[in-house]
Amino acid sequence: MQTIPVPLARHAYDIHVGRGLLGEAAERVRAVLQPHRIAVVADETVAGLYGETLREALAAGGADAVLVTFPAGEASKRLAQAEVLHEALLAEGLDRKSALVALGGGVTGDLAGFVAATFLRGIPFVQAPTSLLAMVDSSSGGKTGVNLRAGKNLVGAFHQPALVLADIDTLRTLPREELLSGLAEVVKHGVIRDAAYFELVETGAEAILALDPETLAAVVAGSCRIKGAVVAEDEREESGVRALLNLGHTFGHAYEAASGYALRHGEAVAMGMIAACHLAERLGLSEAALRERLAALLRRIGLPCTAPAYDAEDLLATMRGDKKRERGRHRFVLPRSLGTAEVVTVDDEDAVREALRLTISE
Numbered sequence: 365m366q367t368i369p370v371p372l373a374r375h376a377y378d379i380h381v382g383r384g385l386l387g388e389a390a391e392r393v394r395a396v397l398q399p400h401r402i403a404v405v406a407d408e409t410v411a412g413l414y415g416e417t418l419r420e421a422l423a424a425g426g427a428d429a430v431l432v433t434f435p436a437g438e439a440s441k442r443l444a445q446a447e448v449l450h451e452a453l454l455a456e457g458l459d460r461k462s463a464l465v466a467l468g469g470g471v472t473g474d475l476a477g478f479v480a481a482t483f484l485r486g487i488p489f490v491q492a493p494t495s496l497l498a499m500v501d502s503s504s505g506g507k508t509g510v511n512l513r514a515g516k517n518l519v520g521a522f523h524q525p526a527l528v529l530a531d532i533d534t535l536r537t538l539p540r541e542e543l544l545s546g547l548a549e550v551v552k553h554g555v556i557r558d559a560a561y562f563e564l565v566e567t568g569a570e571a572i573l574a575l576d577p578e579t580l581a582a583v584v585a586g587s588c589r590i591k592g593a594v595v596a597e598d599e600r601e602e603s604g605v606r607a608l609l610n611l612g613h614t615f616g617h618a619y620e621a622a623s624g625y626a627l628r629h630g631e632a633v634a635m636g637m638i639a640a641c642h643l644a645e646r647l648g649l650s651e652a653a654l655r656e657r658l659a660a661l662l663r664r665i666g667l668p669c670t671a672p673a674y675d676a677e678d679l680l681a682t683m684r685g686d687k688k689r690e691r692g693r694h695r696f697v698l699p700r701s702l703g704t705a706e707v708v709t710v711d712d713e714d715a716v717r718e719a720l721r722l723t724i725s726e
């Protein structure tokens with residue numbers, strides 16, 4: 365097992381990455397929390413696979429643990445579902461001295477984390493991520509929330525977990541396309557912060573796809589280290605460092621919207637990173653070799669590095685409405701070289717159009 369400390373000023377916590385961690389959860393949870401009662405919150409799919417294993421492990425360790433479930437899928441990330449969970453926690457006898465474990469992917473982490481942030485004005489919670497995306501991205505960082513009709517994650521709270529338990533054995537049952545989605549964020553971490561980590565992913569790509577446990581553990585731990593360091597520098601997205609995690613996401617969100625959300629998030633981010641490379645090249649910030657190396661890795665992993673021919677004006681309109689924009693100007697995270705990126709204000713929309721054009725598949 366590897367332990368990555370996240371040294372936040374007021375809520376420092378550890379991320380544990382390794383095999384069999386769900387079975388050892390009681391001891392790890394007890395080291396940081398002594399709750400009256402624990403609710404394991406999971407979607408029905410993950411509950412069916414790991415819910416009882418975790419609940420029993422917690423109960424065997426002396427905790428009073430219950431399992432609470434909700435329907436799988438992004439559609440559950442709603443205030444109405446949060447309220448159903450609040451009521452269920454109350455019915456299960458949870459009180460202010462109780463805790464919650466979010467067992468599952470990013471939907472569960474965001475929804476159950478939001479429920480923990482708001483139930484009785486906030487109870488502590490543990491993240492037990494079971495999707496690669498949740499392990500490397502959503503489970504650390506403390507962003508929790510639900511969607512509104514107008515857009516994703518529009519209601520939420522910062523609520524840091526007391527602990528993250530990333531049991532990589534759970535990745536064995538993860539659908540292939542979900543694994544790929546998480547890998548887009550893995551590659552992104554290397555590009556923005558850490559050339560050696562990018563090389564680790566290049567070297568290990570086949571082993572990752574074959575679910576080799578040692579390689580997966582190294583990759584998850586490496587990503588958690590990068591994300592943890594970024595979050596520790598900029599816990600509430602104030603200094604701008606945390607914005608670097610949005611590499612590929614401004615373009616990516618526009619691609620997702622243009623596809624009517626038929627594209628998966630990871631696919632859109634992969635295309636978006638290539639578009640960001642093209643834009644950086646147009647602005648003289650990076651060289652073609654970086655994009656070619658990134659594209660080669662994405663291709664090996666099975667992620668797209670060209671985009672369908674969406675209407676550029678539609679894409680630009682979506683990007684103009686992106687909530688990350690400041691004072692009406694386009695802001696992009698652009699790569700400089702492998703392992704460094706920066707937030708750049710771009711007033712030249714023609715350069716953005718050109719980047720979009722160059723990203724389209726021939």
Ligand SMILES: NC(=O)c1ccc[n+]([C@@H]2O[C@H](COP(=O)([O-])OP(=O)(O)OC[C@H]3O[C@@H](n4cnc5c(N)ncnc54)[C@H](O)[C@@H]3O)[C@@H](O)[C@H]2O)c1
Pocket residue numbers: 407409410413436437438441468469470471472474494495496497498501502503504505506507508516517534535536537538539542545
């Ligand atoms: N809070 C953050 O910082 C942050 C960051 C990135 C993404 N997110 C959010 O994360 C969500 C996406 O997360 P996701 O991709 O994990 O989605 P998800 O939680 O819906 O999981 C994807 C699917 O995989 C299933 N699943 C999960 N783990 C499994 C396992 N081990 N075996 C078999 N099936 C498994 C789930 O039941 C679900 O059907 C989005 O809502 C996004 O907004 C949040």
Ligand SMILES: [Zn+2]
Pocket residue numbers: 549613629633
């Ligand atoms: Zn993302």
